Amino acid sequence: MTESILFFFEVLVGGLLSGTMYSLVALGFVLIYKASATFNFAQGAMVFFAVLSFVGFMEYGMPFAVAFVATVFLMILVGMLTERLVLRPLMNQSEDTVLMATIGLGFVLEGLAQAKWGVEVRKLSLGIGDFPIPWIADNLKLFISALDLTAGLVALVMIVLLTLLFKFTKIGLGLRAVADDAGAASSIGIPLKHIMLLVWSAAGVVALVAGMMWGARAGVQFALIELALKALPVLIIGGFSSIPGAIVGGLLVGAVEKVLEVYIGPYFKGGIEAWAPYMLSILFLLYRPEGLFGEKIIRRV
Amino acid sequence: MGTSSSNILEIKNIEVAYNKVILALHDVSLIVPKGKIVALLGANGAGKSTTLKSISTMLASERGEVTKGSINYDGFEIKKQTPSEMVKLGMVQVLEGRRCFGHLTVEENIIAGAYSRKLSRGDLNAEVEKIYNYFKRLKERRKSQAGFTSGGEQQMIAVARAMMAKPKMLLLDEPSMGLAPQLVAEIFHIVKDLNEKEGVSILLAEQNTNIALRNADYAYIIETGNVMLEGSAKSLLNNEKVKELYLGISKGKRLNFKDAIRDSQRKKTN
Numbered sequence: 297m298t299e300s301i302l303f304f305f306e307v308l309v310g311g312l313l314s315g316t317m318y319s320l321v322a323l324g325f326v327l328i329y330k331a332s333a334t335f336n337f338a339q340g341a342m343v344f345f346a347v348l349s350f351v352g353f354m355e356y357g358m359p360f361a362v363a364f365v366a367t368v369f370l371m372i373l374v375g376m377l378t379e380r381l382v383l384r385p386l387m388n389q390s391e392d393t394v395l396m397a398t399i400g401l402g403f404v405l406e407g408l409a410q411a412k413w414g415v416e417v418r419k420l421s422l423g424i425g426d427f428p429i430p431w432i433a434d435n436l437k438l439f440i441s442a443l444d445l446t447a448g449l450v451a452l453v454m455i456v457l458l459t460l461l462f463k464f465t466k467i468g469l470g471l472r473a474v475a476d477d478a479g480a481a482s483s484i485g486i487p488l489k490h491i492m493l494l495v496w497s498a499a500g501v502v503a504l505v506a507g508m509m510w511g512a513r514a515g516v517q518f519a520l521i522e523l524a525l526k527a528l529p530v531l532i533i534g535g536f537s538s539i540p541g542a543i544v545g546g547l548l549v550g551a552v553e554k555v556l557e558v559y560i561g562p563y564f565k566g567g568i569e570a571w572a573p574y575m576l577s578i579l580f581l582l583y584r585p586e587g588l589f590g591e592k593i594i595r596r597v
Numbered sequence: 598m599g600t601s602s603s604n605i606l607e608i609k610n611i612e613v614a615y616n617k618v619i620l621a622l623h624d625v626s627l628i629v630p631k632g633k634i635v636a637l638l639g640a641n642g643a644g645k646s647t648t649l650k651s652i653s654t655m656l657a658s659e660r661g662e663v664t665k666g667s668i669n670y671d672g673f674e675i676k677k678q679t680p681s682e683m684v685k686l687g688m689v690q691v692l693e694g695r696r697c698f699g700h701l702t703v704e705e706n707i708i709a710g711a712y713s714r715k716l717s718r719g720d721l722n723a724e725v726e727k728i729y730n731y732f733k734r735l736k737e738r739r740k741s742q743a744g745f746t747s748g749g750e751q752q753m754i755a756v757a758r759a760m761m762a763k764p765k766m767l768l769l770d771e772p773s774m775g776l777a778p779q780l781v782a783e784i785f786h787i788v789k790d791l792n793e794k795e796g797v798s799i800l801l802a803e804q805n806t807n808i809a810l811r812n813a814d815y816a817y818i819i820e821t822g823n824v825m826l827e828g829s830a831k832s833l834l835n836n837e838k839v840k841e842l843y844l845g846i847s848k849g850k851r852l853n854f855k856d857a858i859r860d861s862q863r864k865k866t867n
């Protein structure tokens with residue numbers, strides 16, 4: 297009996313921790329959604345672009361830290377160019393127009409990354425193994441991957457930082473104001489240019505961190521783009537505009553897919569991990585469309 | 598018409614086109630003297646909002662452009678400035694339809710208005726308190742989400758938010774829109790108060806001719822992008838044409854709707 301409970305916990309904790317990886321990707325989406333009210337289809341490509349460039353810089357012989365800083369600057373540059381070449385010309389256009397533009401941006405980034413760095417799968421070693429931590433395995437009899445645990449901690453730090461930024465700083469207030477009504481924000485002197493630049497750069501850095509975690513697990517490859525789309529159910533469940541929502545949504549998706557896979561999967565001959573999160577998100581769309589933490593849509597009647 | 602130094606805003610013969618083809622303003626000239634309230638009156642689509650947006654430079658983001666004429670504000674010409682630069686120079690527009698940040702609290706909305714200024718936390722709190730003295734109703738609701746406040750409160754938030762930028766000049770676009778007469782009166786009372794105590798000059802676009810003329814010093818009436826009539830607010834209140842066309846009063850008595858229609862039909866045939 298205790299064995300099976302312990303096993304359940306192991307599955308649950310494993311799921312929760314791998315869920316933090318989804319959360320990390322979802323965070324990037326939330327940032328952009330908060331400022332532009334757009335689902336950024338290019339976020340997956342940004343993850344791919346960022347981590348591929350990072351690995352590329354390392355192959356040039358840069359040390360880890362230098363390559364990291366270089367990639368951060370590269371992502372800020374991408375943010376600047378996106379603001380100047382894509383967002384500014386589309387200012388005051390409908391959200392759908394911007395959405396379409398992000399799809400295009402995604403293709404451009406994918407293409408650029410592969411043109412520069414090639415298409416083969418790269419290995420990325422962060423010096424953290426994807427195997428159970430011996431101390432926890434011995435003492436608690438739980439098998440928890442060190443990589444999962446690190447990803448969890450990194451996600452936690454990012455969330456705390458971003459939440460503080462949004463809630464308590466002037467620029468955070470500006471960001472939320474722009475998300476609500478960009479025109480009104482501009483009318484009281486909030487410079488949209490700076491806000492957009494900041495958000496896209498931040499999303500770029502988040503993409504890099506998410507890409508590093510995923511890259512360390514699954515290899516740096518094109519499939520990361522599809523993996524990033526797992527953020528969609530995460531966002532539907534957590535709420536598109538909420539940072540805590542991205543985290544809880546990610547945890548929930550991670551836990552649910554692992555638990556269902558282990559306990560119900562056999563009845564379906566396995567593989568339900570791939571679609572269970574989407575089923576869950578459909579339930580949310582039906583009964584709680586704003587997600588767990590999303591802002592309720594306020595409409596005066 | 599005073600000397601240029603006593604006017605905070607001088608617009609000379611501006612023409613405005615959207616998308617380079619749709620002419621919204623043909624020829625609009627107007628002057629706002631320092632510390633005064635000037636009303637810009639006219640029906641829907643007359644060009645009131647376009648005039649205000651060409652001053653605050655919000656026009657560019659709607660693909661509009663001043664194609665002729667000049668706008669002088671506080672001693673220099675408005676050309677390629679961005680809205681946020683204009684705010685720094687003390688020119689703030691309160692957009693039509695209130696446009697509060699619905700998910701922010703009332704107080705966050707007000708604080709956001711000071712975004713362009715560098716204030717210490719203490720100074721900021723003092724400014725917020727000062728604003729609450731004008732907008733007492735908002736203080737009671739400071740912690741509510743702005744999206745859930747009433748239309749009148751939202752209009753107050755919009756004006757309070759703009760005042761936090763410490764404007765020398767405020768552009769108000771239809772503050773009376775969709776509000777009950779009592780609330781309209783309350784808002785105009787506050788606007789007048791701000792004008793007198795804070796010395797802020799105001800250009801006010803309104804469809805509600807009556808209340809606008811009662812609160813303004815001077816007024817311009819525009820139709821289809823041209824200034825048709827101008828004068829002191831008092832003279833316009835007593836002007837027969839204004840009475841008939843904008844206030845619904847004819848020869849001392851109130852026109853009813855049927856007469857007004859018959860009247861306008863007769864005018865067309867003449």
